Amino acid sequence: MTSATKTRIRWTDLPDHVRVAVEEILGDRVVTAVSQHGGFSPGTADRVRTAGGRRAFVKAVSPAQNDRSPHLHRAEALVAAALPPGTPAPRLLGSYDDGDWVALVFADVEGRHPSTPWDAAELAAVLSTLEAMAAVLTPAAVAAAPTAAEQLGYDFAGWQRIAADPPADLAPWARDRLPELCAAAERGLAGLAGETLCHLDIRADNLLIGPDGTVSVVDWPWACRGPAWLDSLLVLVNAQVHGGHDAEALLRARPLTAGADPAAVTGVLAGFAGFFLDAARQPPPPGIPTVRAFQRLQGDALLPWLARRLP
Numbered sequence: 001m002t003s004a005t006k007t008r009i010r011w012t013d014l015p016d017h018v019r020v021a022v023e024e025i026l027g028d029r030v031v032t033a034v035s036q037h038g039g040f041s042p043g044t045a046d047r048v049r050t051a052g053g054r055r056a057f058v059k060a061v062s063p064a065q066n067d068r069s070p071h072l073h074r075a076e077a078l079v080a081a082a083l084p085p086g087t088p089a090p091r092l093l094g095s096y097d098d099g100d101w102v103a104l105v106f107a108d109v110e111g112r113h114p115s116t117p118w119d120a121a122e123l124a125a126v127l128s129t130l131e132a133m134a135a136v137l138t139p140a141a142v143a144a145a146p147t148a149a150e151q152l153g154y155d156f157a158g159w160q161r162i163a164a165d166p167p168a169d170l171a172p173w174a175r176d177r178l179p180e181l182c183a184a185a186e187r188g189l190a191g192l193a194g195e196t197l198c199h200l201d202i203r204a205d206n207l208l209i210g211p212d213g214t215v216s217v218v219d220w221p222w223a224c225r226g227p228a229w230l231d232s233l234l235v236l237v238n239a240q241v242h243g244g245h246d247a248e249a250l251l252r253a254r255p256l257t258a259g260a261d262p263a264a265v266t267g268v269l270a271g272f273a274g275f276f277l278d279a280a281r282q283p284p285p286p287g288i289p290t291v292r293a294f295q296r297l298q299g300d301a302l303l304p305w306l307a308r309r310l311p
Contacts, residue, residue, distance in 0.1 A: 010035045011046045014060055018101045022060070025094035025105045028052045040294075042066050042287030043073070047108055056093060060103035066287040072221035073102040079142055079197075079223040080104070086136045088129050089217050109216045111208030117244035118204070126207055126235055129215035131256050134228040140197035148192035148226030151200060156185045158274030167281055171303055174277075180310060181270050188267025194227035202234040204242070229256040233268060241301040248308055266309045273302035 011019070011033035023029055028050035036045040036057075043061025050056075061069040073095075080092035090106040097103075114122045162170065163178040174181060199206070200222040208216040232254060240247040251257045257265065276299030280292050 008035065008042055009044055009061075009065060011044055011048065011058065014044060014103075015101065017098070018060055018096065018103055021096040021098075022048075022058055022103055022105055023050075025096070026050055026054055026056055028054055033058070040288050040291050041069055041072075043069055055108040057090065057106045057108045058103060059106075060096075060101060062101045066285060068285070069287075070100075070102045073104055075223075076219070076221040077102070077104055079145065079220045080106070082142045083220075084136060084141050087141075087217075088133055088215055089220065106218075109208055109210065109218075111210040111214075111216060114204045114207055114209055116204050116238075116242040118239045118242055120245070122209060123235070123239055123245065123250075125209070125213055126215050127232055127250075127254055129217070130202065130231045130235060131254070133217065134196050134198075134231065134256060137197035138228060139195045140225045142197055142223060145197060146224050148194070148198060148200065148224045148230060149189050151222060151224040152189060152192065152271060152275075155275035155279075156189045156271035158276075158278035159185050159270065160274075161278050162274060167277075170277070171300070173307055174303055177310065181274060181306075184267045184270035184306075184310065185274050186267070187263055188269070188271040191261055191264025191267055192226045192230070194230070195225055196228040196230070198224055198226040198230045200224050200226070200230070200234070202231045203238040207235075227260065227264070229260040229265075230268070232256045233260075233265060237269070237272065237298070237302065240305055241298050243301075247305060262309075266306070269302055269306055269309065273299050273306055275299075276302065 030048045031051050033046040033048045036047060041061060042065040044059055046058050048056050048058050061073055063070055074097065077095040083089055090109045093105045093107060095104050159178065159182040163182055166175060199217055199220060201219060206219045208218060236247045236251055239245045276295040280296035280299060284292050
């Protein structure tokens with residue numbers, strides 16, 4: 001994938017005391033650091049190696065890069081520390097928080113992001129991993145995690161904001177169906193009940209495929225309690241965005257998504273489409289200049305899928 005963040009800081013940009021704190025977690029001095037591409041955080045994302053050969057993945061950020069990013073790192077630290085054995089996610093080795101800088105140190109997982117457009121075998125492996133992960137994470141390992149409805153309540157009101165002020169370039173199909181899309185998104189929000197710990201941000205750049213084909217799920221700040229099928233649906237959204245697959249056919253073929261309430265699935269797709277299209281017309285957040293274009297891409301890609309489900 002092309003890097004989504006053009007302003008990411010690096011290991012060498014961190015204040016000395018933050019680097020020292022990371023080295024204390026690792027028990028050794030960091031001698032090399034390689035910045036990783038992809039994702040939307042303007043903070044560091046470095047694979048590091050210590051003098052003794054230990055490897056780790058370090059991410060760190062302060063409000064100077066983006067005022068929301070430290071909060072997301074703190075949320076991820078709580079989730080990552082509570083993930084049970086068997087979760088296909090890197091192990092949290094430790095964290096540092098001085099009230100300004102927040103750093104997370106994970107075990108390094110060898111791997112690469114899936115190919116996009118998605119390779120069929122890689123997509124099948126990811127879906128199988130997410131289905132197994134949902135079983136491991138039910139009931140939710142983080143009881144204090146917000147519900148999916150709480151996490152997405154504002155986002156799923158996107159069609160209501162669009163209906164109040166429709167953009168000039170809104171697709172004619174969506175413009176003609178605004179009341180129905182608003183109602184569908186409300187149904188989607190109501191259909192998000194569940195006690196599975198969901199990642200909620202599944203897409204290619206939050207997944208790693210190892211040399212042996214093992215899939216790891218990274219970046220957990222948005223984790224919430226919701227239906228077991230939600231993360232599987234989200235990877236199908238990503239497949240729809242990148243093209244080359246019939247996301248509807250895949251949805252019907254997989255056990256978790258095939259068994260979900262069709263009205264709830266349609267509503268969730270509507271909710272995300274409205275969120276993406278509404279957010280895309282906002283000014284870019286500090287330090288993340290490319291996210292609005294990606295949100296527009298996702299919103300536009302979901303409209304044809306919604307048209308199939310809302311004839």
